[in-house]
Amino acid sequence: MAATIRDVARKANVSVATVSRFVNGTHKVRGETAERVKEAIAELDFRPNAVGRSLSTSHTKSLGVVIPSISNPVFSEAVAGITNEAKQQGYSLMLTSTNYDPEEEQSVVETLLENRVDGVLLTVADPENSAALDMLRNARTPFFLIYNQPVEQTPTVTVDNVLAGQEVAEQFAVLGHTRLGMISGRFTTSDRALARKNGFLKGAANLKLPAPVICEADHEGRALEQTLKALYQDLSTAPTALFCSNDLLAISVIGYLRKQDISVPQQVSVIGFDGIDVGSHFYPSLATMVQPSQEMGAAAAKQLLARLSGGDIKEALILPHVFRPGESAGPAGKLTPASSPNLSQNTRRRSTT
Amino acid sequence: MAATIRDVARKANVSVATVSRFVNGTHKVRGETAERVKEAIAELDFRPNAVGRSLSTSHTKSLGVVIPSISNPVFSEAVAGITNEAKQQGYSLMLTSTNYDPEEEQSVVETLLENRVDGVLLTVADPENSAALDMLRNARTPFFLIYNQPVEQTPTVTVDNVLAGQEVAEQFAVLGHTRLGMISGRFTTSDRALARKNGFLKGAANLKLPAPVICEADHEGRALEQTLKALYQDLSTAPTALFCSNDLLAISVIGYLRKQDISVPQQVSVIGFDGIDVGSHFYPSLATMVQPSQEMGAAAAKQLLARLSGGDIKEALILPHVFRPGESAGPAGKLTPASSPNLSQNTRRRSTT
DNA sequence: TTCATTAATGTAAACGGTTACATTTGTGAA
DNA sequence: TTCACAAATGTAACCGTTTACATTAATGAA
Numbered sequence: 147m148a149a150t151i152r153d154v155a156r157k158a159n160v161s162v163a164t165v166s167r168f169v170n171g172t173h174k175v176r177g178e179t180a181e182r183v184k185e186a187i188a189e190l191d192f193r194p195n196a197v198g199r200s201l202s203t204s205h206t207k208s209l210g211v212v213i214p215s216i217s218n219p220v221f222s223e224a225v226a227g228i229t230n231e232a233k234q235q236g237y238s239l240m241l242t243s244t245n246y247d248p249e250e251e252q253s254v255v256e257t258l259l260e261n262r263v264d265g266v267l268l269t270v271a272d273p274e275n276s277a278a279l280d281m282l283r284n285a286r287t288p289f290f291l292i293y294n295q296p297v298e299q300t301p302t303v304t305v306d307n308v309l310a311g312q313e314v315a316e317q318f319a320v321l322g323h324t325r326l327g328m329i330s331g332r333f334t335t336s337d338r339a340l341a342r343k344n345g346f347l348k349g350a351a352n353l354k355l356p357a358p359v360i361c362e363a364d365h366e367g368r369a370l371e372q373t374l375k376a377l378y379q380d381l382s383t384a385p386t387a388l389f390c391s392n393d394l395l396a397i398s399v400i401g402y403l404r405k406q407d408i409s410v411p412q413q414v415s416v417i418g419f420d421g422i423d424v425g426s427h428f429y430p431s432l433a434t435m436v437q438p439s440q441e442m443g444a445a446a447a448k449q450l451l452a453r454l455s456g457g458d459i460k461e462a463l464i465l466p467h468v469f470r471p472g473e474s475a476g477p478a479g480k481l482t483p484a485s486s487p488n489l490s491q492n493t494r495r496r497s498t499t
Numbered sequence: 500m501a502a503t504i505r506d507v508a509r510k511a512n513v514s515v516a517t518v519s520r521f522v523n524g525t526h527k528v529r530g531e532t533a534e535r536v537k538e539a540i541a542e543l544d545f546r547p548n549a550v551g552r553s554l555s556t557s558h559t560k561s562l563g564v565v566i567p568s569i570s571n572p573v574f575s576e577a578v579a580g581i582t583n584e585a586k587q588q589g590y591s592l593m594l595t596s597t598n599y600d601p602e603e604e605q606s607v608v609e610t611l612l613e614n615r616v617d618g619v620l621l622t623v624a625d626p627e628n629s630a631a632l633d634m635l636r637n638a639r640t641p642f643f644l645i646y647n648q649p650v651e652q653t654p655t656v657t658v659d660n661v662l663a664g665q666e667v668a669e670q671f672a673v674l675g676h677t678r679l680g681m682i683s684g685r686f687t688t689s690d691r692a693l694a695r696k697n698g699f700l701k702g703a704a705n706l707k708l709p710a711p712v713i714c715e716a717d718h719e720g721r722a723l724e725q726t727l728k729a730l731y732q733d734l735s736t737a738p739t740a741l742f743c744s745n746d747l748l749a750i751s752v753i754g755y756l757r758k759q760d761i762s763v764p765q766q767v768s769v770i771g772f773d774g775i776d777v778g779s780h781f782y783p784s785l786a787t788m789v790q791p792s793q794e795m796g797a798a799a800a801k802q803l804l805a806r807l808s809g810g811d812i813k814e815a816l817i818l819p820h821v822f823r824p825g826e827s828a829g830p831a832g833k834l835t836p837a838s839s840p841n842l843s844q845n846t847r848r849r850s851t852t
Numbered sequence: 853t854t855c856a857t858t859a860a861t862g863t864a865a866a867c868g869g870t871t872a873c874a875t876t877t878g879t880g881a882a
Numbered sequence: 883t884t885c886a887c888a889a890a891t892g893t894a895a896c897c898g899t900t901t902a903c904a905t906t907a908a909t910g911a912a
Contacts, residue, residue, distance in 0.1 A: 147639065148638065150867090150868055150869080151868065151869060151870095152868080152869095160891075160892085161891065161892045161893070162868090162869080162870090162892090162893095163870080163871075163891070163892060163893080164890085164891060164892075166869070166870060166871085167870095167871095167890095167891090170870085172870090172871090173889095173890080173891090174889075174890070175890070175891080176877095176878095176889085176890060176891085179890080179891080191637065191638075193609075193612055193613055193638070194613060194868085194869075195554075195613070195615060195867090195868050195869065196613045196614045196615065196869090197550055197553045197554045197559065197614070197615050197867085197868075197869085198554055198867075198868030198869035198870090198897090199868075199869050199870075200550045200869085200897090201550045201551055201554050201867090201868075201869070201870095201896090201897045201898065201899085202868080202869045202870045202871085202896075202897055203869085203870065203871095203897085204897070206550065208593075208614075211594075215579075216575050216578050216579040216582060217572070217575055217576060217579050217776075219570070219572065219575075219777075222569050222570055222572075222575050223570060225569050225594075226568075226569040226570050226596075229569060229594075229595070229596055233595075238593055238595070238610060238614060239593065239594050239595070240561075240591055240592065240593055240594075241564075241578075241582075241592050241593075241594040242582070242586075242591070242592070243579075243582055256546075257591060259546055260546055260547060260548070260549045261549045261550070261561075261591060262548060262549065262550050284544065285501065285544075285546070286500065397777070397780050400780075401780065423570075424750070424777045424781075427750050427753075427754065427781050427782075428777075428780050428781055428782060429780075429781060429782020429783070429784075430782070431782075503897090503898055503899085504898065504899065504900095505898080513861075513862085514861065514862045514863075515862090515863095515898090515899080515900090516861070516862060516863080516900080516901075517860085517861060517862075519899070519900060519901085520860095520861090520900095520901095523900085525900090525901090526859095526860080526861090527859075527860075528860070528861080529859090529860060529861085529908095532860080532861080547898085547899075548897090548898050548899070549899090550897085550898075550899085551867090551897070551898030551899035551900090552898075552899050552900075553867090553899085554866095554867045554868065554869085554897090554898075554899070554900095555866075555867055555898080555899045555900045555901085556867085556899080556900065556901095557867070
């Protein structure tokens with residue numbers, strides 16, 4: 147159906163080589179010849195077939211992108227960063243998501259590999275032990291991790307999750323909290339959550355605070371609600387400060403706490419992780435440890451692309467994180483059932499329409 | 500480097516045809532032969548090259564996706580819907596974004612076409628007059644619009660934006676508002692915003708309300724802030740009810756209003772459009788007209804895929820929208836400088852850390 | 853056992869580009 | 883004008899599959 151380079155060659159009365167050279171600008175072609183070729187291309191509406199080209203050159207000018215979830219803004223941000231960088235250098239993106247499932251990681255990487263992407267940018271559940279990464283290494287397809295914890299011989303761009311977790315503990319301490327807790331997604335599906343936890347624990351220990359209680363739960367639905375219910379059964383011992391392993395989780399947690407008539411931050415302070423944009427518009431606005439997601443995506447893409455054009459790359463890039471204060475984290479107060487700020491808040495909410 | 504079908508054939512002592520048939524399961528291959536082929540594949544770590552296959556079959560099993568912005572959750576949701584559907588049917592996604600710019604629409608579609616995607620799912624600035632769509636039609640590459648207003652001969656999945664806009668006017672009327680206004684992104688880059696405006700105007704007219712004031716502004720930065728400042732110069736005439744053409748815009752608007760000491764919803768009510776998930780967690784929670792983004796993406800993908808396997812498709816799918824009440828839209832009050840709820844609110848905010 | 857039929861396998865030509873190498877054309881010096 | 887050399891262009895093999903068509907092997911009836 148579509149015109150091929152041979153059609154163009156015939157119409158312009160030149161060889162396919164000349165057309166190819168004209169299209170790609172790889173060699174000079176004489177003015178008059180160029181003119182004829184240009185006309186033929188226009189008349190035939192010729193569009194070079196990237197499939198043919200890829201087969202011939204054995205590179206596709208495309209990058210695979212693998213993220214756990216498309217709906218989580220933290221990953222969209224990274225993808226936005228990747229997109230800019232890739233577009234600039236003429237690369238296309240093949241996007242896939244895994245739902246945090248290592249099996250899916252494998253299957254999408256398999257697809258990417260079959261499609262012969264030139265490189266892959268990805269976030270995996272556990273880089274220490276990842277079949278997907280093994281496939282990539284085995285196929286000698288360059289890749290770059292984003293968000294994951296650095297591992298030997300594995301290019302990664304991330305933040306210092308341990309230090310960041312530690313700093314969260316310090317923030318709570320400054321606000322006078324002593325009963326700390328953490329709500330996290332499954333550690334098996336998020337090595338960074340694990341690192342943040344370790345940092346948090348370490349921070350608490352350094353500050354001579356009692357060891358925080360750690361709760362692992364799935365992000366959505368009953369599991370999380372049950373966990374919180376259990377945790378806040380006994381208000382006299384429950385944590386007054388909760389570190390959530392990511393912002394989306396923090397938002398859910400705040401919602402569930404409110405449902406149980408526990409007010410944030412009057413009774414319980416919450417700090418999230420990621421720094422998704424919208425967080426600052428919430429009520430209460432979300433205190434969080436911000437990582438530069440877009441920059442991380444861009445940096446990873448830039449490194450990978452450099453590698454693809456023969457350059458050298460850094461193995462690990464640790465970008466700076468920064469704490470963003472918010473209303474969800476306040477001074478430690480009393481955690482008692484009859485707390486009054488709580489009442490006033492809960493009557494004010496849900497008043498409309 | 501990587502093993503080819505010929506390497507496998509040689510090692511298994513069969514012809515390439517047999518290997519191909521075994522890999523694709525298109526013909527029976529005798530048990531013993533199959534065994535040999537399977538072994539050879541495993542030993543050589545053979546992975547069929549999709550590029551070669553595509554060249555041969557002239558389809559790529561890939562879909563192009565074109566959205567205005569990756570960071571806007573409304574589009575991510577649609578992409579999530581598309582991803583599920585595509586993955587199920589073994590299709591890969593090539594994702595691109597346009598920044599609402601028709602020039603970029605053209606250039607990304609060009610790239611997609613060169614890559615010979617089997618079909619394209621996209622949201623354009625103006626489907627009535629789109630070079631990108633013309634290219635697609637010209638190349639006879641099937642496509643399906645998402646979010647855009649339906650146009651002759653152009654498959655689209657969307658909501659009834661006019662009706663929805665009208666209903667927003669009605670919601671404001673129910674709350675007792677009479678001075679209505681709309682803040683919208685550029686109509687030239689969003690046909691749906693235009694439709695929503697038209698519906699809004701129509702709704703107001705039906706209700707015998709004064710014609711709403713319409714403000715067109717860029718989403719971010721100074722432009723929007725200036726617009727709002729001008730609009731709220733004279734509080735005695737300024738609108739008490741503001742319809743924003745999308746949720747992200749509504750969030751910005753609420754922020755800027757607050758900056759000017761105008762409280763939402765006590766002085767001004769705001770209703771958004773899209774129904775992004777996070778909206779319900781804001782303060783004030785965002786009243787909005789919800790469209791089923793994920794379903795829209797999934798439906799478009801399903802239709803397009805059906806079309807690709809020879810089936811017939813519906814030209815236009817109008818999915819149901821629904822109003823989600825929220826705290827940002829309340830009963831009409833007085834719009835005066837000395838309004839007290841405003842003061843109390845503004846001192847309460849930004850109190851932490 | 854032989855032969856007609858069917859099942860399994862093989863051969864080789866596409867698919868649409870790129871590019872090493874060969875050939876032709878153009879240029880300026882002698 | 884002739885010739886050496888450079889610039890422009892052409893020829894054809896190759897990239898890794900699929901698949902129409904040809905061939906060979908297996909099967910079962912006579």
